[in-house]
Amino acid sequence: MKSEPLLELKDVTHEYRVGGGLGIVGRSTIKALVSVSFSVPSEKPVSIGLIGESGSGKTTIARLILGLLEPTYGKVLYKGKSVSEWLRKNKLAYLKEVQPIFQDPYSIYNPFYRVERILKAPLKKLKIVNDGKAIEDMIISAMKDMGLRPEDILGRYPHQLSGGERQRLMLARILLIKPRLIVADEPVSMIDASLRAIFLDQLRVLKDKIGASCLYITHDLDIANCVADSLIVLCQGNVVEEGSTNEIINEPLHPYTKLLLSSIPAPSPKARWKDRMQLAEATSLSEQARVEKGCIFWPRCPYAMDVCKKERPPMIEVEPGRRVLCFLYVK
Ligand SMILES: Nc1ncnc2c1ncn2[C@@H]1O[C@H](COP(=O)(O)OP(=O)(O)OP(=O)(O)O)[C@@H](O)[C@H]1O
Ligand SMILES: [Mg+2]
Numbered sequence: 001m002k003s004e005p006l007l008e009l010k011d012v013t014h015e016y017r018v019g020g021g022l023g024i025v026g027r028s029t030i031k032a033l034v035s036v037s038f039s040v041p042s043e044k045p046v047s048i049g050l051i052g053e054s055g056s057g058k059t060t061i062a063r064l065i066l067g068l069l070e071p072t073y074g075k076v077l078y079k080g081k082s083v084s085e086w087l088r089k090n091k092l093a094y095l096k097e098v099q100p101i102f103q104d105p106y107s108i109y110n111p112f113y114r115v116e117r118i119l120k121a122p123l124k125k126l127k128i129v130n131d132g133k134a135i136e137d138m139i140i141s142a143m144k145d146m147g148l149r150p151e152d153i154l155g156r157y158p159h160q161l162s163g164g165e166r167q168r169l170m171l172a173r174i175l176l177i178k179p180r181l182i183v184a185d186e187p188v189s190m191i192d193a194s195l196r197a198i199f200l201d202q203l204r205v206l207k208d209k210i211g212a213s214c215l216y217i218t219h220d221l222d223i224a225n226c227v228a229d230s231l232i233v234l235c236q237g238n239v240v241e242e243g244s245t246n247e248i249i250n251e252p253l254h255p256y257t258k259l260l261l262s263s264i265p266a267p268s269p270k271a272r273w274k275d276r277m278q279l280a281e282a283t284s285l286s287e288q289a290r291v292e293k294g295c296i297f298w299p300r301c302p303y304a305m306d307v308c309k310k311e312r313p314p315m316i317e318v319e320p321g322r323r324v325l326c327f328l329y330v331k
Helices: 058-065 083-089 091-097 115-125 132-145 163-177 193-210 221-227 245-250 255-262 274-282 306-310
Strands: 007-019 027-040 047-051 073-078 098-101 181-185 213-218 230-235 238-244 315-319 322-325
Touching: 007 058, 027 058, 027 073, 027 238, 047 058, 047 221, 058 073, 058 181, 058 213, 073 083, 083 091, 091 098, 098 163, 115 132, 115 163, 132 163, 132 193, 163 193, 193 213, 193 221, 213 221, 221 245, 230 245, 230 255, 238 245, 238 255
Parallel strands: 047 213, 047 230, 098 181, 181 213
Antiparallel strands: 007 027, 007 073, 230 238, 238 322, 315 322
């Protein structure tokens, strides 16, 4: 029997309510997510890449998992219980198990706390350890593991650290908390390209060390390819494809995924991604119109059929764990 997933999104739709502006009256809603379903298994630690263009709903998913937003429809379940229930009844346990890594770590640190206090605070709050000496030993060892020199850093304030050091501090914090699930939202987009590989490697070491699963959010397929065992592709708030990273990179099914892949340089001139290049030329990435009826991708899709303009495509499970939201795969 399959065990209960660690995390499960069931038909999650999220609408933001926004007011008018610049003389535009009235309120409207922005549908950021449409019937999103996926799960993170609990049997063993996995790394799942959540990939999509800007505005596709990636951060909205992260915020729903972290309980910073409530879904408009559908459910976000952690170990079978809704996130809102966890936060109401067992908040500390949830914070211990599910930890974020943000794009800009500066925004989550209290600017008036020195690094020492930043690292001690969660250990005390989440009741991980109480003994002062044990806390100090743990902090020093976690910092060293993440390539930070405690003697240089412990007495500094967050603004006295480089961007890369602040990111590694976040990794040290996670190493101390030892969550089951890490939700990493574009963690390397604000650090220097030369430091990215080091950070991603440290994240991998960290995950293996504590046996955590990771939902890694990025718009960069190259990075997703490095860090993720499997991928979930988001397009305008819809999951359009899911499968192992290998399968998706080598044989993308959804025309949108093919388009995403075509923006990565092909490995050789005789690229097997040739047809994807042609697809990119045939469509426009800048076309961002939200489609109310039919498939959200049809205006950009070179394979669009009549039915695509009229009906929402079904999610087809081509094989276990390999799903695509497209009429092309209806048998
Ligand atoms: N607080 C908000 N109020 C209203 N609309 C929002 C809000 N946050 C996000 N949106 C809208 O919801 C949609 C999804 O946004 P989201 O931030 O989840 O995208 P994203 O995939 O993380 O994009 P990016 O790659 O640029 O970070 C976008 O259309 C965005 O404009
Ligand atoms: Mg985002």
